[in-house]
Amino acid sequence: MPRTRKRRDSSGDIDQFHFQDIHEARAELAELAARYGDAEEIPEGTQDHDRWEAAETFVTRAQERVEELRELAARPGCTEGVPCRTRPRDNRPGSSREYSAAMRVIERHRADELSDASREKITAAFDLARSQPDGAETRRLAEWVTVTGDPDYLTATAKLFSDPEYGHREWTREEYEAFMRAKNYQRAVGVYGTGAAGAFLAPFQLNPAILLTNDSTVNPIRQLARVEVITSTEWHGITSAGTSAHWTPELQETTESTVSLLQPPVPTHKRDTWIVSSIEASQSTNISQQVKDLALDAFNRLESTAFTLGSGTNEPTGIITALDGSASQVFGGASIDRADVIAFQESLAPRWRPAAKFMAALEFINELREFGLMANSVETSLVVEGTPYPKLRGWDLVENSEMDKDSSVPGANVLVVGDFSNYLIADSSNSVYEFVPHVFGSNGRPLGARGWYSFGRTGGDVIAPGFKLLSAGTS
Template sequence: MQHFNLPRALRGAVRAEETPQQLFAQINGAIGDLRQRHDDNINDVREHVDNLSTAMNAMQGQLDRNVLSTPGASAMLPVEPDYTKAFASFIRKGDGEAKLSELQSAGDRAAIQAALSVGSDANGGLLAPIEWDREISKQQVTTSPMRKLAKVMTTSVGAFTTLWQSGNPGSGWVGETAARPQTSNPTFDPITFAAGEIYANPAATQRILDDAAIDIGAWLVDALRIEFNRQENIAFLSGSGVNQPAGLLTYVTGGANDGTHPGGNLTVVEEAVAVDALIDFMYGLGAPYRQNATWVLSSLTAAALTRLKDADGNLIWRESLIVGQPATLLGRPVEIDEGMPGPTAGNIAIAFGDFRAGYLVNDRYSSLRLLRDPFTNKPFVHFYATKRVGGGVLDPNAIRLLRIPV
């Protein structure tokens, strides 16, 4: 069978000792295999191309959604590109005046003529094109340092429960052969930190979501996050404990959570804001807690403390020279919480203690949820957001409060 000049791809698939019929059958089978392999390769290429195209489209869509909210992007995206181009031509070459007049609406021309200083033709000028920042400037909202300082527990249910030990086992010294009577036992009381729920349900029209120069949806989600943090800031200090966290400042005589902790209320000391009083107040906290203690107070109280000096004329307040590190008062770090009352007579203005040992924040797992609802109230799209979080005093011995005398 040497007179057959087979293609290289088929030479290994046939044997010379076969009959012509068997040989042709083997060749046809090999050709079929090659064809199938070729088709499979083509399909693989097409699949890779389709995947790449899908990925490119997704990236382009993400870019289209985000570029307007990206810092610096405003310089690349003119509000009126045709008008901006014509204006640039007028500035550079002195032409384009007719084009500008065509592009301006009657309302635009009226606004231009009403403000001569910004460019009426009689004064030899034209209104400069306006660029939007595309970012919304907003008031900075402080968040509570309690979440940073306290012990944070994440639970999969609506509440977290722990046990509080009252007392210690009894003990005593005995002789070698003396009797060993039974000693007293400690008692255990449950403390439950139930998760309250914050909600918001703002709405926006579908048209403004589609046509706004900024990503309204992303802005709204961020605004909800900030608002929920603000609500937490209030509750961690003064919350009643009913459908919300139990605030730190409510575990006092006459407070909303007076007597609810089996270990008692927080210690409240009435002292004027003075150096000796602060030293006594600080060392009144037990040593196991004091070594990890932090001061928590408002900016107004901090302003009063920064001017206090010891007997040698040294300031007891030390500003940090390292970015990100807190200032210190009598050697212990200070956290500013604007939710704390100011240094006014009768106010609890200062908290001092080991907050990780003394206060617990209970976060419900995946507590922040957002439901986009375009159906209930057409043409409005509602953004129903909820967050579940609880909190309360864990150990009343770990934190002390200072009240300004009346």
């Protein structure tokens, strides 16, 4: 991403450019970024240089203005321009300078660097962190976004990707300082590596924890589940099966309602991948993008199985693993039929039905399509084709190739229904890339290849009883 070298006397140059709103300024930045491509800087003294600085300044000031208005809106009775002494200043963690700086970093990234889904994922993480009173999680998230989202950190790590042994000698002062800020944060959160060239945190634009989103993956569970980004190694939340309300006459003691608040932890587990390329290929200018794409594809396929069938030991607990053998399991006949499916849908508690979806392997989905379509049958199919998913009795039917496919096998787990926000995926923000300069063969001699070891942490589990599992009966 091109950038400009800030000049102390540039304010007079950029005042000639005017923008109607933040969208126009962002469009200007996108146009200049596309024009200069991979260039590190826009030449100083050019009109494009001043246009970039003017647009970037406009976006920064607009974001600061938005934060000011948000703080003002959160203080009832206060008016802009009038001192407000009736209420204390809003000192919530979300109003901190660190939070505002992190939001500006996110806004500066182009759409091709950070998708809308990734932005929403980070914003949701901040919303959750700001609900915690001490502000520690907000500060950790903000520091992570700020240090790994710095453009100088991205260019510094790009030089390491292309030349891990000597790339640091090409760093500018800004790149060196950005890399050291990220290193200090990495040490503070206890993420270490042992490679010959050391391990470094994934830049924001290359981080699987951010790039693995529900609209960029073929992983069906991640598409539907609740996803949280955390800075620790375990997610903690509070859930319950709900409580009861009552109609009570005046001056009469209320009816007791006992509710059990649960704190189901969702631990994260280490996932890693090993990528090898020839020395010649590793010298490509876009090797960092290629390594990122390969790592994302590997993690996607790994997670697809784990979120469905994972044992919970050194890997996430899959949704089938969590439901199999629980009170949520429902058995149909030895040969599941139309009546079994109808009864199964109706077994889901009413509170979970508004957002409920079905999930099954394609083979069983095709079997469902045939229900009611046999010779001499006047019944219609249970499945109606639709977009983006077909409908099973009015609810979305999502394909998951990891589930059991043959309903004639006793005990086969062929169909899940429920509100998938009750399956939680926890992604730790601290993904790491580590470089190995020489890969050796079985005889201990170099192969003429280099390797990248990428690792991070993720976890998953059912956190509330909002599902049912249909399994084939034994007789």
